[in-house]
Amino acid sequence: MNSSNTNNGQSNNGKSSRLDGINRDLGLYFLELSRLRSSAAPTEMEEDEEEAPKELNTINSSGGFLVVAPDKLSVKYTTVNLHGHDVGVVQANKPAPVKRLLYYFEIYVKDAGAKGQIAIGFTNEGFKMRRQPGVHVNFGQKKFAFDLKEYEAQERLKRQMTIEKISLPPNISYGLVRSYLLHYGYEDTLNSFDLASKSTIPPVYIAQENGFDEQDIGYALNQRKILRQLIRNGEIDAAISKLRDWYPQIVQDDKSATCFLLHCQKFIEFVRVGALEEAVKYGRIELAKFFRLAGFDDLVQDCVALLAYEHPQESCVGYLLEESQRDLVADTVNAMILSTNPNTQDMEGCLQSYLERLLRQLTACCLERRSANGEQGEAFLLRRVL
Structure with a gap:
């Protein structure tokens, strides 16, 4: 993007050069998001990926003092105890997982013996295997005697009830939702939302002290709505044409991250409808400019790889054909338009809504709290919370 063409760029007493420098990076933010979508492992499985014990460890034990059954779930002390250190010890094959709610x-204890000297507990990896064992164990292969799922549900309910006891004025949550709709250009939904809020008893109004600058996030609302609808419908040529008419400075640099994502999406739309010949021609003209260009090369290869599959939706690059990829391109254009507002001072505000920044803060606080607890406890997964 040519910074000299930014709207009203010469009227900010030298501030425009700093802001324009940031403007050029907004598209790169979404380009990185697209890259992460192709390479990131699913975070929803984080809790389940931590291995839990499944059997007893037959390698690291106190040897001749005990016998482990073939199922590796039962252990028997077989030696006559003559000394205090004549004990049999066995551990589980994995440590107890810590990234869980519980x-x-x-x-x-099948037979405690004459004196009942059996000990059960947790040990570290270097524990000396000359201490007392317990130990038939059940790591979940059979139904537990205790109703674990009910207990876990009760614990989650207690936590949820604690959260719900926190009272917030209606206008705060209302303002957050409204700012989200404004930020992303959902004009029709916003109008319906406003109409519904006026019919509540009492009507909901946003207090000025809530800090929402509606004038900034409401900038070019109708145009942003139209462009989002075009991109989500796959009408990329029409979206580019509108941008050239309304915001030529955004698409002036044909090798910008924003233009790259738009060209990629146009290529993807050809593949989506099976117009492979047109996709090849378009790719040779538009995507070839980004080939071997730092920061773009990997996504160019993913786009081109769509041509290699008979069913590209089911391939490793099928993520490009998902609706979320259209949304990402629409978000890029939306952010770039917000950045052309001459009154904009917070460029980060162009990237995310107040609601999303609040959720980022929530995530950061939960991760920090877990870190302070030695990384123990259930992993915080925002999608599951929502």
Whole structure:
């Protein structure tokens, strides 16, 4: 993007050069998001990826003092105890997982012996295997004697009830939702939302002290709505044409990240409808300019790879054909338009709505709290919370 063409760029007493420098980076932010979509592992499985014990460890034990059953779930002390250190010890094959709301296992004492000297507990990896064992164990292969799922549900309910006891004025949550609709250009939904809020008893109004600058996030609302609808419908040529008419400075640099994402999406739309010959021609003209260009090369290759599959939706690059990819391109254009507002001072505000920044803060606080607890406890997954 040519910074000299930014709207009213010469009227900000030298501030325009700093802002324009940031403007050029907004598209790169969304380009990185697109790259992460192709390479990031699913975060929803984080909790389940931590391995839990499944059997007893037959390698690291106190050897001849005990016998482990073939199922590796039962252990028997077989030696006559002549000294205090004549003990049999066995550990589980994995440490107890810590990235959970709770972890549970069961041990059944089948025969405590004459003196009942059996110990059950947690040990570290270097524990000396000359201490007392317990230990038939159940790591979940059989139904637990204790109703673990009910207990976990009760714990989650307690936590949710604690959250729901926190009272917020209606205009705060209303303002957050309204700012989200304004930020992303959902004009029709916004009008319906406003109409519904006026019919509540009492009507909901945004207090000025809430800090929402509606004038900035409401900038070019109708135009942003039209462009979002065009991109989400796959009408990329029409979207580019509108941008050239309304905001030529955004698409003036044909090798910008914003233009790159638009060209990629046009290529993807050809593939989506099976127009592979047109996709090849378009790719040779528009995508070839980005080939071997730092920061763009990997996504160019992903786009071109769509041509190699008979069913590209099912391939490793099928993510490009998802609706979320259209949304990402629409978000890029939306942010770039917001950045052309001459009154904009917070460029980060062009990237995300107040609601999203609040959720980022929530995530950061939960991660920090977990870190302070030695990384123990259930992992915070925003999607599951929402």
